Amino acid sequence: MALVNEHFLKLPNNYLFSDIAKKVNAFRVSHPKKDIIRLGIGDVTQPLPQASIEAMHKAVDELANKNTFRGYGPEQGYDFLIDAILKNDYASRGVHLEPSEIFVSDGAKSDTGNIGDILRHDNSIGVTDPIYPVYIDSNVMCGRAGVLEDGKWSNVIYLPCLSENNFIPSIPNRRIDILYLCYPNNPTGTVISKAELKKWVNYALENDTLILYDAAYEAYIQDPEIPHSIYEIKGAKKVAIEFRSFSKTAGFTGVRCGYTIVPKELTAATLTGERIPLNRLWNRRQCTKFNGTSYITQRGAEAIYSPEGKEQTKATINYYMTNAKIMKEGLESTGLKVFGGENAPYLWVKTPRGISSWKFFEQMLYEAHVVGTPGVGFGPSGEGYIRLTAFGERNDCEEAMKRIRKWIL
Ligand SMILES: *Cc1c(COP(=O)(O)O)cnc(C)c1O
Numbered sequence: 001m002a003l004v005n006e007h008f009l010k011l012p013n014n015y016l017f018s019d020i021a022k023k024v025n026a027f028r029v030s031h032p033k034k035d036i037i038r039l040g041i042g043d044v045t046q047p048l049p050q051a052s053i054e055a056m057h058k059a060v061d062e063l064a065n066k067n068t069f070r071g072y073g074p075e076q077g078y079d080f081l082i083d084a085i086l087k088n089d090y091a092s093r094g095v096h097l098e099p100s101e102i103f104v105s106d107g108a109k110s111d112t113g114n115i116g117d118i119l120r121h122d123n124s125i126g127v128t129d130p131i132y133p134v135y136i137d138s139n140v141m142c143g144r145a146g147v148l149e150d151g152k153w154s155n156v157i158y159l160p161c162l163s164e165n166n167f168i169p170s171i172p173n174r175r176i177d178i179l180y181l182c183y184p185n186n187p188t189g190t191v192i193s194k195a196e197l198k199k200w201v202n203y204a205l206e207n208d209t210l211i212l213y214d215a216a217y218e219a220y221i222q223d224p225e226i227p228h229s230i231y232e233i234k235g236a237k238k239v240a241i242e243f244r245s246f247s248k249t250a251g252f253t254g255v256r257c258g259y260t261i262v263p264k265e266l267t268a269a270t271l272t273g274e275r276i277p278l279n280r281l282w283n284r285r286q287c288t289k290f291n292g293t294s295y296i297t298q299r300g301a302e303a304i305y306s307p308e309g310k311e312q313t314k315a316t317i318n319y320y321m322t323n324a325k326i327m328k329e330g331l332e333s334t335g336l337k338v339f340g341g342e343n344a345p346y347l348w349v350k351t352p353r354g355i356s357s358w359k360f361f362e363q364m365l366y367e368a369h370v371v372g373t374p375g376v377g378f379g380p381s382g383e384g385y386i387r388l389t390a391f392g393e394r395n396d397c398e399e400a401m402k403r404i405r406k407w408i409l
Pocket of ligand 1: 106107108109110132182186214216244245246247248252253257258
């Protein structure tokens with residue numbers, strides 16, 4: 001008899017996006033003539049940079065020829081991409097990494113979800129709240145999160161991020177074994193300063209905590225004082241793994257490519273206290289369970305570091321960030337409190353008069369015909385907020401703001 005991994009049965013069904021779809025459909029049926037603007041989407045909408053498209057076409061042609069054909073590549077990624085990452089994403093910011101500290105993958109969701117493979121099941125975990133759901137759900141699946149009680153997992157420490165603390169979680173007064181941080185943040189669109197991040201690195205050094213740092217949105221940072229990588233903080237290589245993705249940076253959500261940094265000096269303990277380098281374990285994990293990102297994809301990713309590629313990705317990011325600016329100004333002009341949207345493609349809007357996330361979602365749908373994402377769907381501290389994304393079309397953003405102004409004012 002095959003037995004299932006019963007930890008999976010503890011996961012509540014995630015109805016967030018299907019509940020949204022149901023409510024939008026119900027509105028559409030009763031109001032067939034109204035056109036609806038969707039600002040809830042968490043996916044990019046603009047096409048790939050031309051440089052990547054050309055590089056991928058060329059790579060396909062190479063695979064079509066016996067002399068330039070390539071089969072399995074290195075599990076860790078091709079040197080051409082690793083070198084481009086080292087030089088452009090790290091050396092340029094004064095961070096020096098070795099090629100063997102970089103693992104190219106099919107995206108940050110897989111890596112943030114799979115990293116738990118190399119860590120014991122009984123580590124305690126800490127998350128900022130609200131949160132990207134992958135961090136918690138992947139821990140539930142291996143039993144690390146404990147049991148769900150009143151909407152919270154028993155072995156998860158929640159660090160509330162609210163307007164009251166400027167969305168900067170306060171350092172807990174107890175130890176955490178593994179801590180997830182995501183900056184710029186999804187869903188709140190807020191960022192962390194070097195000084196605040198330094199506090200977390202010092203906390204980790206003092207408490208022997210492993211930080212899992214998701215920097216999927218670093219390319220959206222506009223303020224030159226905001227850190228792009230946790231390794232800009234002294235000592236971070238001893239305590240942190242960093243995840244990056246080409247999804248939001250260069251429209252690779254459908255192409256699939258990201259990478260993870262596991263520094264050589266980063267270790268974790270065995271029960272007897274022996275220190276084990278995590279780089280070695282992650283390398284072993286990847287070589288066993290992953291066979292590399294496709295050659296075509298990696299050539300496409302490499303091309304975003306060419307002069308044309310850099311310009312093209314910057315132009316697309318500017319397009320989204322101009323949307324964010326238009327949206328932020330439009331919403332603020334109605335008196336709403338808006339967070340994020342300056343260094344990230346997300347706006348985190350406080351609902352007025354303490355209305356619940358879902359109530360405000362419905363009012364905005366019925367009165368302005370604009371769809372957002374209820375903040376409570378990202379965790380208990382998301383209640384009383386709604387997330388809007390800047391990944392839409394310019395016209396839609398402008399029209400949505402007109403409608404929201406008309407509704408609220
Ligand atoms: C979109 C996103 C990612 C990227 O995931 P991919 O699997 O690389 O597409 C990672 N982390 C967060 C928080 C995200 O929102």
